[in-house]
Amino acid sequence: MDHVANLRKHFAEGIELRTRMMDTLAPEVAKAGVALAAAIKRGKKALACGNGGSAADSQHFAAEMVGRFERERPGMPAIALTTDTSGLTAIANDYGYDYVFSKGVEALGQEGDVLLGISTSGNSKSVIEAIKAAHAKNMTVIALTGRDGGQMAKMLKPTDFHLNVAHPRTMRVQEVHLLVVHCLCEVVDNELHFGGS
Numbered sequence: 001m002d003h004v005a006n007l008r009k010h011f012a013e014g015i016e017l018r019t020r021m022m023d024t025l026a027p028e029v030a031k032a033g034v035a036l037a038a039a040i041k042r043g044k045k046a047l048a049c050g051n052g053g054s055a056a057d058s059q060h061f062a063a064e065m066v067g068r069f070e071r072e073r074p075g076m077p078a079i080a081l082t083t084d085t086s087g088l089t090a091i092a093n094d095y096g097y098d099y100v101f102s103k104g105v106e107a108l109g110q111e112g113d114v115l116l117g118i119s120t121s122g123n124s125k126s127v128i129e130a131i132k133a134a135h136a137k138n139m140t141v142i143a144l145t146g147r148d149g150g151q152m153a154k155m156l157k158p159t160d161f162h163l164n165v166a167h168p169r170t171m172r173v174q175e176v177h178l179l180v181v182h183c184l185c186e187v188v189d190n191e192l193h194f195g196g197s
């Protein structure tokens with residue numbers, strides 16, 4: 001197999017997707033980032049969840065919020081609901097895997113907080129239950145989805161934010177999700193004026 005020719009197709013597909021998403025997604029990410037920053041300014045926090053690669057994205061987001069992104073600044077309150085193996089295994093064992101994140105939202109979420117729910121299919125039950133729990137707490141949801149947005153697209157409120165990467169391949173969607181996570185951090189830093197324009 002010609003690996004290089006094959007891999008060049010991945011690069012090209014990624015470039016095509018980013019170029020295609022730039023016009024449609026950047027304005028929506030900007031709006032979601034402004035809302036996230038406004039919540040932080042009001043003393044609220046962000047919770048994040050997702051499965052597999054999206055669990056990694058949730059942790060990446062929380063790490064950059066709590067630690068820092070590109071600039072020195074105070075830490076921002078954000079928690080990835082994907083990291084506590086004792087809690088996750090107990091909830092999965094006692095209630096079922098679908099509730100691993102919703103129990104965390106019920107326990108930690110407060111009115112006005114933001115839930116970043118990440119799923120490339122938009123159909124992961126655990127993320128869907130987390131969104132239901134967030135709505136029950138009057139939290140704002142930022143849904144990061146792929147393909148056609150799946151079930152998550154249908155359950156969002158007008159006050160939520162749907163950031164959809166319309167592509168059929170999970171890995172391509174994930175690659176843009178990470179870009180979106182970084183863009184959200186960038187908007188938060190700029191909105192809170194940590195040395196930005």
Ligand SMILES: O=C(CO)[C@@H](O)[C@H](O)[C@H](O)[C@H](O)COP(=O)(O)O
Pocket residue numbers: 051052053054118119120121122123124127170171174
């Ligand atoms: O990273 C990958 C594939 O690139 C996988 O780990 C992937 O995240 C897992 O299959 C997830 O369970 C997929 O869930 P979702 O994105 O549809 O919610």
Ligand SMILES: [Zn+2]
Pocket residue numbers: 053171174
């Ligand atoms: Zn992956």
